[in-house]
Amino acid sequence: MMDRLEAFKRKLDTLGPASQSARHCREAALALIRNAVPFAAACCTSTDPITLLSTGSSTDDAIEAIHHRLFDYEYSHGHEDFNSYEHLIHAPLPAASLYAAAEGQPTRSGRYREVLEPAGFGDELRAVLIHEGACWGYLTMFRRTDEPFFREEECLFIASIAPSLAKSIKTAALRPAASDRVARRQEAGLVILSDRLEPSSFNAAAIYWLDELRKMEGLGPCTLPRPLRAVGSRALGQPGESSSAAKVCILMPDGSYLAIKASKLASSASLIQIGITIEQAKPADVLPLIAQAYGLSVRENEVIERMIKGFSTKEMAFSLHISAYTVQDHLKSIFAKIGVNSRRELLWELVARHS
Numbered sequence: 001m002m003d004r005l006e007a008f009k010r011k012l013d014t015l016g017p018a019s020q021s022a023r024h025c026r027e028a029a030l031a032l033i034r035n036a037v038p039f040a041a042a043c044c045t046s047t048d049p050i051t052l053l054s055t056g057s058s059t060d061d062a063i064e065a066i067h068h069r070l071f072d073y074e075y076s077h078g079h080e081d082f083n084s085y086e087h088l089i090h091a092p093l094p095a096a097s098l099y100a101a102a103e104g105q106p107t108r109s110g111r112y113r114e115v116l117e118p119a120g121f122g123d124e125l126r127a128v129l130i131h132e133g134a135c136w137g138y139l140t141m142f143r144r145t146d147e148p149f150f151r152e153e154e155c156l157f158i159a160s161i162a163p164s165l166a167k168s169i170k171t172a173a174l175r176p177a178a179s180d181r182v183a184r185r186q187e188a189g190l191v192i193l194s195d196r197l198e199p200s201s202f203n204a205a206a207i208y209w210l211d212e213l214r215k216m217e218g219l220g221p222c223t224l225p226r227p228l229r230a231v232g233s234r235a236l237g238q239p240g241e242s243s244s245a246a247k248v249c250i251l252m253p254d255g256s257y258l259a260i261k262a263s264k265l266a267s268s269a270s271l272i273q274i275g276i277t278i279e280q281a282k283p284a285d286v287l288p289l290i291a292q293a294y295g296l297s298v299r300e301n302e303v304i305e306r307m308i309k310g311f312s313t314k315e316m317a318f319s320l321h322i323s324a325y326t327v328q329d330h331l332k333s334i335f336a337k338i339g340v341n342s343r344r345e346l347l348w349e350l351v352a353r354h355s
Contacts, residue, residue, distance in 0.1 A: 005160055008036060012164040016171025021253055022046045023217060025172040026058040026137075029165055037154045039141040040121070043067070045226070046169055048248040049134040049292045052086065053230035055173070055250045056217050062119070063142065068197070068229070069115045075233035081111045085138050088128045095127035095139075095159035097150040117145070125150040127158045129166035134292045136170045173251050174293045189278035192265075197224060197232045197274070209258070209278040216253060231262035232274045249281050249289050257281035257289075283308050283350065290350060294337045303330045304350065307343060 011032055019025035026044040034042070041060035048055050059067060073081055082101040088094055098116075099106055106112040106123065116124060122145035129137040139158065143150065189206030191199055202210070213225035224232075227248050235246040247261040259281040265273040287308070291301045299320070306316045317324045331343070340346045 005157065008032070009161055009164040012161060012168055014168075015165075016168030019168070019172050021216070022056055022169065022172040022251065023058060025168055026056075029139075029168065030058060033139075033141075033158075033161075037125075037141065037150075037157060039125075040144045040147060041142045043138075043140045045138040045140075046173060047135055047137050048250075048289065049136055050249075050288045051234070051245050051247055052089070052135055053234055053246075053248045054226040055230075055248050057226050063140075064223075066115050066119050070111070071197075071229055071233050073111045073115065075230075075237060082109050083124075083126045085126065085128055085135075088126060089130065089135050093155070093159050094130060094162050095125065095155050097155055098124040098126075099149040100152065100155070116142070120144055122147065123149045125155060125158060127162045129162050129169060131163055131166035131170050132295055134170075136166045136173060139165065170293060174290075187279075191228065191276040191278070193224075193228075193232050193274040193276065195236065195272040195274075197229055197236075199224065200273070206278060212252070213250075213258075213278075227260050228262075228276055228278075231260055231276060235262035235264050235274050236272070247285075249285050257286050259285040287350065296334065296337060300330050300334050300337075303327060304334065304346075307331075308347070308350065 012029060015025050015028050015032075019028065026046065030042050030044050033039075041062040043057055043059040043063050045057040046055045047053060063070075074084065082098055083096050088096065098109060098112060099122075102108045102112070106117075109116075112124075116122075121142045123143045125141045127139040128135050129139060139162070141150070141158075187205035187208075189203060189209040191202040191206045191210070194200050210225065210228075213219075213227065214221065214223065217225055219225060227250055231246045231248060237246070246263065247259065250258045250260065252258050257280070258278065260276065260278050262274050262276045265275045284305075287301065287304060290296075291304070296304070302320060303316060306319055311319065313324050313327050316327045320327070335341060335346065338346060338349055340349055
C-alpha cells in the first residue's frame, strides 16, 4: 500500500513541471485520481492562496450544471454546511466525505438536500490542497446515489496525496512568463453583475478579458468564468465583509498575471449590484502571491515592497526600524529562496517575469 501511495505521489509531482497550464495540470490530475479512487464526477479548482478564491477549475459536465449552486452554498451568508473548504483548511485531516461528516445522515446537509441529491449525487469527498502552509486548490469528487459512499481509506488516500497535488498546482501557478511574450492590451475591463451574479453590463475591454478567461478554462460564451463568480460571491458575502478579500491574481497562458477585483455597489434604487474590474496585475497585486509561493516571511515581504519602490538599504532600515546589516541579511535570505544573486535579478524575477 505504501509503495503504491509513493508511486502515485511521484506521478503527481511530475504534473506541475510538465503541464502547459494550470488547466492541463488539473485535468491530468483528475485522470490519474479517477483510476485510484473511482468517482462519477469531479471538480479540481486552483485558488489564490491569499484570498482562497477560485482562479479556475476543471469540472465535469454533470457538475457544471450545479456549479453556481455549489458556489452559493460555499460563499453566501446563512449557508453553513458540512466540510466547507475553509473548515477543511484548519482541520486535522485535509479531506473528508459528506457521508462521514454527517454521521451517515447526509440529509442533515442543506447542500445535499437542495443541490446534490436532486442532481443524482449520493456522496461528496472534498480535499483542500495545501503545500508549505498555503492552500493552492480544492479537489471535490462525487458519487451517484446508486454508488457506494466514499470509504474512510479512500479519504485517507486523498488526504495523503493532497500535498503532492498542491505542489504541482503551485508550480503551474508560478510558471515564469516567456521573455519574448507579446504585450497584452492594458485597458481595464469593467463588469456589472446582479445579485444573482448575472452580467448586466460591461465595457469593451471586459469583453476581451472575458473571452480570454473562457478560452483558458474551455468555457462556452454564456458561462461566467470561475474567478468572476468567486470574487462576486465573496463581495456579496456576509454583511460588512471587506471587499479587499474579493480579489484574485491569475496566471494567464502567456505567463503574465491578471488581477480581478469585486466590490458591492451602492444604488439609489436599493438594488444590489457587484462591480468587477479585470486588468493587468501590478507588482503590488502579484507580490503577495509570489511571497506565498517562495515561502517569504512577513519581514522579507516588507523588504521587497520597499525595494520595488526604489528604497536604498539605508531607507529600508529606517522605514522598518532595523539596522542596515539586518536588511542585508533579509536580502540574502530572499536571494536564496528565489534563486537570484542580486537586487537587479530579483527585480527582474518579481516585476518583469511575474507581472
